[in-house]
Amino acid sequence: MAGSRAEQQFLRRYDRREFLAPLTTVDMAIFSIIDGQLKVLLVERSNFPAKGELALPGGFVDEVRDADLLETAHRKLTEKTGIESPYLEQVATIGTSTRDPRGWSVTILHFALIDSSAVVSTAASVAEVSKWVSVEEASNFNLAFDHTDLLAMAIDRLRSKTRYTALPLALMSETFTLTELQTVFEVILEVMLEKKSFRRRLLDSGLIEETGIFQHGTHRPAALFRRGAGSANSEFPRSLEIHGS
Amino acid sequence: MAGSRAEQQFLRRYDRREFLAPLTTVDMAIFSIIDGQLKVLLVERSNFPAKGELALPGGFVDEVRDADLLETAHRKLTEKTGIESPYLEQVATIGTSTRDPRGWSVTILHFALIDSSAVVSTAASVAEVSKWVSVEEASNFNLAFDHTDLLAMAIDRLRSKTRYTALPLALMSETFTLTELQTVFEVILEVMLEKKSFRRRLLDSGLIEETGIFQHGTHRPAALFRRGAGSANSEFPRSLEIHGS
DNA sequence: ACAATAGTGTCTGTCAGACATTATATG
DNA sequence: CATATAATGTCTGACAGACACTATTGT
Numbered sequence: 001m002a003g004s005r006a007e008q009q010f011l012r013r014y015d016r017r018e019f020l021a022p023l024t025t026v027d028m029a030i031f032s033i034i035d036g037q038l039k040v041l042l043v044e045r046s047n048f049p050a051k052g053e054l055a056l057p058g059g060f061v062d063e064v065r066d067a068d069l070l071e072t073a074h075r076k077l078t079e080k081t082g083i084e085s086p087y088l089e090q091v092a093t094i095g096t097s098t099r100d101p102r103g104w105s106v107t108i109l110h111f112a113l114i115d116s117s118a119v120v121s122t123a124a125s126v127a128e129v130s131k132w133v134s135v136e137e138a139s140n141f142n143l144a145f146d147h148t149d150l151l152a153m154a155i156d157r158l159r160s161k162t163r164y165t166a167l168p169l170a171l172m173s174e175t176f177t178l179t180e181l182q183t184v185f186e187v188i189l190e191v192m193l194e195k196k197s198f199r200r201r202l203l204d205s206g207l208i209e210e211t212g213i214f215q216h217g218t219h220r221p222a223a224l225f226r227r228g229a230g231s232a233n234s235e236f237p238r239s240l241e242i243h244g245s
Numbered sequence: 246m247a248g249s250r251a252e253q254q255f256l257r258r259y260d261r262r263e264f265l266a267p268l269t270t271v272d273m274a275i276f277s278i279i280d281g282q283l284k285v286l287l288v289e290r291s292n293f294p295a296k297g298e299l300a301l302p303g304g305f306v307d308e309v310r311d312a313d314l315l316e317t318a319h320r321k322l323t324e325k326t327g328i329e330s331p332y333l334e335q336v337a338t339i340g341t342s343t344r345d346p347r348g349w350s351v352t353i354l355h356f357a358l359i360d361s362s363a364v365v366s367t368a369a370s371v372a373e374v375s376k377w378v379s380v381e382e383a384s385n386f387n388l389a390f391d392h393t394d395l396l397a398m399a400i401d402r403l404r405s406k407t408r409y410t411a412l413p414l415a416l417m418s419e420t421f422t423l424t425e426l427q428t429v430f431e432v433i434l435e436v437m438l439e440k441k442s443f444r445r446r447l448l449d450s451g452l453i454e455e456t457g458i459f460q461h462g463t464h465r466p467a468a469l470f471r472r473g474a475g476s477a478n479s480e481f482p483r484s485l486e487i488h489g490s
Numbered sequence: 491a492c493a494a495t496a497g498t499g500t501c502t503g504t505c506a507g508a509c510a511t512t513a514t515a516t517g
Numbered sequence: 518c519a520t521a522t523a524a525t526g527t528c529t530g531a532c533a534g535a536c537a538c539t540a541t542t543g544t
Contacts, residue, residue: 007293011346021266022306024340024351048252061267061340063349069340093338093353095269095306095314101256104308106269106351108338179523196525197506204505219522220514238483238505238532424496441498442533449532464495465541483505483532 022095023105026072027058027147029091029154030081030112032132033171038187039132040151041080042143046129049101050144056151057130058107073110080130087113087170087232091157099146111154117173162188164239166207169232175211177222178202191242206230267340268350271317272303272392274336274399275326275357277377278416283432284377285396286325287388291374294346295389301396302375303352318355325375332358332415332477336402344391356399362418407433409484411452414477420456422467423447436487451475 030041042054057080059072066072073088088110095106133141135155143151161167168184182198202208209228214221275286287299302325304317311317318333333355340351378386380400388396406412413429427443447453454473459466 004296007296011294014347017262017265019268019305020262020308021269022308023264024266024269049256051249051252060264061349061351063265063267063342067342069338069351072340090337092335093314095317095353097308097312102259104306106306106314106353108340108351177523194507194509195523196508196527199524201506214515216515217522219516219520220524222523235484236505237486239480241482241506241531422496439534439536440496441500441535444497446533461542462495464493464543465497467496481532486504486533 023100023102025058025060025105025107026069026076026110027056027107027150028073028076028080028110028112029056029151030077030086030114031135031154031158031171032114032118033116033184033187034132036183036187037134039134040138040154041130042133042138042141043080044129045144053144054133054138054141055144056147069108073108073112077112081114081118083112083114083118086115087167089157089233091154094146094150096146107150109150109153111157113158113167113170115173116171159188161233162240163242164235166202166205166232166234166236169207169227172227175213175224175226177215177224179222181208181225189240189242193240201236205236207232207234268345268347270303270305270350270352271314271321271355272301272352272395273318273321273325273355273357274301274396275322275331275359276380276399276403276416277359277363278361278429278432279377281428281432282379284379285383285399286375287378287383287386288325289374290389298389299378299383299386299392300389301392314353318353318357322357326359326363328357328359328363331360332412334402334478336399339391339395341391352395354395354398356403358403358412358415360418361416404433406478407485408487409480411447411450411477411479411481414452414472417472420458420469420471422460422469424467426453426470434485434487438485446481450481452477452479 032039032041041057043057045051045053045055057076059076061069061072062075066075069090070088077083077086077088091109091111093106093108095104097104099105099107135151138151139148139155142148158167162185168181168188171184172181178199181202182193182195185198186193207228207230208225211224211226213224215224277284277286286302288302290296290298290300302321304321306314306317307320311320314335315333322328322331322333336354336356338351338353340349342349344350344352380396383396384393384400387393403412407430413426413433416429417426423444426447427438427440430443431438452473452475453470456469456471458469460469
């Protein structure tokens with residue numbers, strides 16, 4: 001069925017180069033918490049078009065090296081940050097005739113969350129000019145192409161998932177206190193959360209486990225946790241209620 | 246900034262045909278409720294590859310006619326069904342080196358929900374061989390390419406959204422009774438729902454409004470409703486609890 | 491009057507929010 | 518021992534589930 005003689009002949013004669021396909025790229029919104037702020041990695045474009053402008057990192061599918069789009073995204077991420085196994089998720093695919101001056105162009109937008117502590121290694125492994133910018137600043141820059149829109153979509157997705165999953169766990173370092181975790185949620189959502197309900201939600205979720213170790217600081221020591229078995233992407237039965245702001 | 250002389254020169258010399266881009270298509274899972282079942286529209290492929298096999302409808306971006314991917318999806322939908330304004334949503338983008346024998350290929354998968362009553366007009370306006378198949382059957386067919394996987398993703402998305410939105414409203418005809426609506430939810434979720442909580446949820450949502458008309462059938466007449474102001478895509482604060490199957 | 495379908499009353503359970511209270515370090 | 522921070526107790530409120538009950542039609 002799948003390999004009739006006629007089909008094989010068709011495929012032998014088929015040459016993709018005879019057909020014009022849209023330019024296809026993978027773009028990445030790579031988030032991390034740095035200095036208590038939600039930051040995104042931007043690169044300064046070293047080639048035309050939009051040379052010199054700030055943009056989300058991204059690039060073309062490498063038909064030889066990438067078996068699928070996720071590998072393209074992973075490869076881009078490793079190239080830019082040196083990070084190997086972040087949280088990585090497809091956000092949306094944007095394709096229009098006008099977004100790239102080279103012609104009809106499609107980008108598959110992903111977002112990645114990386115562990116704050118892993119970020120240190122970034123600068124060293126990066127050749128291209130790249131920098132971490134707070135999402136607020138980044139949203140106000142005039143990014144290359146439609147990247148301002150793409151960034152907004154990625155932030156929306158992160159915010160919305162933060163309301164009904166424990167996704168921000170992917171931003172934490174190996175061990176963390178519940179107060180630290182709550183602060184990260186609050187930074188993302190731009191809202192204060194109730195301590196008791198936050199702790200109940202996380203502790204009951206089974207997504208974190210106690211290390212038995214305590215972090216000694218200025219006052220009462222805080223229990224240190226690590227990520228547990230479950231997927232940080234799994235859904236709570238109810239969303240956090242976001243009122244004001 | 247955006248149009249320096251050097252950049253203009255770069256663009257004048259740039260010829261996309263020199264670069265090989267992945268094959269890019271838009272595929273559609275078009276759902277409707279027919280004879281009380283959730284059905285999906287399948288077409289018999291009239292060309293190689295996979296000629297003669299059943300597949301989700303889809304096709305290439307038309308760089309001249311389509312301003313963006315959503316227009317491509319709308320165009321495909323209108324070509325296949327004659328429907329103009331369905332609910333339409335992007336599900337995911339799948340790109341691998343192996344899914345199409347012609348080479349590295351990307352598809353942007355969408356799903357559409359169309360009004361049961363609109364379906365009647367379908368057969369007439371369609372040249373290609375297409376047919377409505379229950380999702381159960383369709384999932385068991387061996388569809389062309391990776392379309393069995395694509396269909397599963399689209400069904401997953403529909404099921405999951407049915408748990409926390411009123412998306413199935415898009416499947417109803419102009420007016421409908423609450424019992425009919427509940428039955429559609431049940432068909433999609435493959436679970437029985439509690440009448441009282443279902444009605445409360447929908448009535449309190451403001452997503453439907455009474456027509457004041459009653460449907461007289463074999464017994465007590467049922468109030469007829471129509472879709473209201475709000476977006477059927479908006480989220481309830483809690484998901485429906487799905488226990489057993 | 492009866493059967494069948496439409497629609498309601500009301501109790502329970504779960505889980506998030508509010509906020510007061512207790513616990514345990516360090517200086 | 519004072520104070521800051523960690524952690525808990527417990528009440529409320531929103532909303533889904535369960536299920537018994539009432540209402541209204543056609544036959």
